[in-house]
Amino acid sequence: MNDAPNGPATTWTPAGEVAGPITETAVIDACATVYDPEIPVNIYELGLIYAIDIDDAGKVKVEMTLTAPACPSAQELPEQVREAIMAVPGVAACEVETVWDPPWDPSRMTEEARLQLNMF
DSSP: OSSTTTBOEEETEEEEEEEEOOOHHHHHHHHTOOOTEEEEEETTTOOOOEEEEOOOOSSSEHHHHOOSSTTTTTHHHHHHHHHHHTSSSOOOEEEEEOOOOOOOOOSOHHHHHHTTTHHH
16 A cells, blocks of 8 residues: 555555555564574674665565575575565565675674674
């Protein structure tokens, strides 16, 4: 549902309230609920999310990478990210693309992730 013909995407919540436009923060929060099964840190803090694009129609596109091309979770993690983002109110569609350039390295992790993993 849109408030205006070309306005930002809005949606009704189960409680019947109108949710506002999708924010990058809401998408980041959704991504942060997904964890690499081999590393006890969420994929956002690991620096695996490279780009987030949200259009006015509620479509979200995410570019992400994995810690290594041979990652055993290569099929599962992008689908988990897509499902988490689809749960954000107002999201109409989500595409998650796995990219390999630039390659991931530990310098992409947040300071909090480095502390959790004792990587100073």
